Amino acid sequence: MDETDRNLISALRHDARASLSDLAAMLEVSRTTVRARIERLKQAGEIVGFTVVLRGDAARDPVRGLMMIGIEGRGTDRIIRQINGLSAVRAVHTTNGRWDLIVEIGTDTLEAFDVILGQIRKFDGIASSETSLLLNTRKSGG
Template sequence: MDDTDRKLLSALRHDARASLSDLALELGVSRTTVRSRIERLQRAGEILGFTVVLKEDTARDPVRGLMMLGIEGRGADRIVRQLNGLSAVRATHTTNGRWDVIVEIGTPTLEAFDAVLAQIRRLDGIVSSETNLLLSTRKAAG
C-alpha cells in the first residue's frame, strides 16, 4: 500500500459515496486509476465493504458504552459467545494488554445499561471489568 492508496482510503472514510471523478480530482490521478486501486484494495481485503449509518441506528441507543473485561483462564471463547447472545451487545472485540475482551453496549436508558453491566459481571469467568460511557461520536466506523 502506497501513499496514494492511504489517501484514497482516507477520502473514502470521509465520504464513501464520493464519485470516482471527485476522488480522482482530490488525489490528482485519473478516474481509471481510482477505480483500479479501489478494486485492487477490495481484492486484497483492505476494503471489506461499504456501509450506510442511519440516524435511527444512533438514535436507538442513546446510552452507549465500552466495557473492558478481564477473563479468568481460557474461558474467553465461551464468554464471547454468551456476550454475543445479549441483545444490548453491539460488538465484541478480543484484544491484548490489560483487558481480554472489549464489549460495545447500547441501551435506551441508563437503568437498562446498568442492568446489562450487572448481567455481564455475573458471567462465570469474568474477574474484572471497567466501563466507559460514550459521550459523543465524531466519526463512526463503517
C-alpha cells in the first residue's frame, strides 16, 4: 500500500459516497486509477466493505464510556463471556499494560450506565477498574 492508497482510504473514510471524479480530483489522479485502486484494495482485503451510519445509530447511546478492567487470576475468558452478555456493552478489547480489558459501554442514561458498571464490578475476578465517560467523538470508524 502506497501513499496514494492511504490517501484514497482516508478520503473514503471521510465520505465513502464521494464520486470517482471527486476522489480523482482530490488525489490528483485519473478516475480510472481511483476505480482500479479501490478494486485492488477490495480484492486484497484491505477494504472489506462500506457502511451507512443512520441518525438513529449516532444518537443511540447518549451516554458512552470506556471501562478499563484489571483481572486477577486466570479468569479472563470467563469474564469476557460475562461482559459480552450485557446488552449495553458495545465492544471488548484485550490490551497490555496496566489494564487487561477495555470495555466500550453505551446507555440511554447515566443511571443505566452506573448500573452496568456495578454489574461488571461484581464479576468474580475483577480486581480493579477505572471508567471514563466519552464527552465528544471527533473521529470514528477507524
